[in-house]
Amino acid sequence: MPDSNHSTLTPAEVQALKQDLFSSLHCALPGxxxxxxxxxxxxxxxxxxxxxxxxxxxxxMPLIRDVPVFFPGSRTSALTFPIYPGDECLLxxxxxxxxxxxxxxxxxxxxxxxxxxxxxxxxxxxxxSRPNALQSFPSQPSFFGGA
Numbered sequence: 001m002p003d004s005n006h007s008t009l010t011p012a013e014v015q016a017l018k019q020d021l022f023s024s025l026h027c028a029l030p031g032x033x034x035x036x037x038x039x040x041x042x043x044x045x046x047x048x049x050x051x052x053x054x055x056x057x058x059x060x061m062p063l064i065r066d067v068p069v070f071f072p073g074s075r076t077s078a079l080t081f082p083i084y085p086g087d088e089c090l091l092x093x094x095x096x097x098x099x100x101x102x103x104x105x106x107x108x109x110x111x112x113x114x115x116x117x118x119x120x121x122x123x124x125x126x127x128x129s130r131p132n133a134l135q136s137f138p139s140q141p142s143f144f145g146g147a
Contacts, residue, residue, distance in 0.1 A: 026093040026116045031123065034063060036083035042066045043123050045089060067091070067121045068102065083125050090127045094120040 009017070031045040047061040069089075071078045093116045100108030114120060128134065 026118060026121075028090060028092045030127065030129070031064070031089045031091045033083055033087040033089060033123070033125065034085055036069070036085075040066070041069050041071065043069055043083060043089070043125070045091060045121075045123055047091065048088070062118070064091070064118050064121050067123045068098075070122060070124045081125075087125055088127055088129060088132060089123040089125040091121045091123055093117065094122070096120070098122075 030048040032048050033043045033045050035044045037043070042065075044063055044065045045067055046063050050058040050060060053059055069083065071080050073079055095115060097110050097112045097114040097117070098120045099111050
């Protein structure tokens, strides 16, 4: 039997709660690299979308700095490639704060309660929008090299 001291939410209220939750939850989105630091293998990247203010005006998304880049490999080897301003990537946002792990390379206590925060992003470089698709894509495995 429902507790008469608690009201139930209307469908509109449920929708408003969902919208509020989803607008603050970051999972994955495209980004555009602004700079690459080869010493730390991190990028500064701007999410490739514009948010809307309540008044309808566009908001250019903030630059996310010190984002670790994914290079396929293991502890002793990796596939590396140069990264340039304008390269596209997929940003994913960790479930929890990555600071302790990123600074030490070990399992650590979580230094903050952040979840799906802009500052806990990883970049997967190599995704391409249609205008930036590779030209003359080969039918056999190959390396598109050059720098």
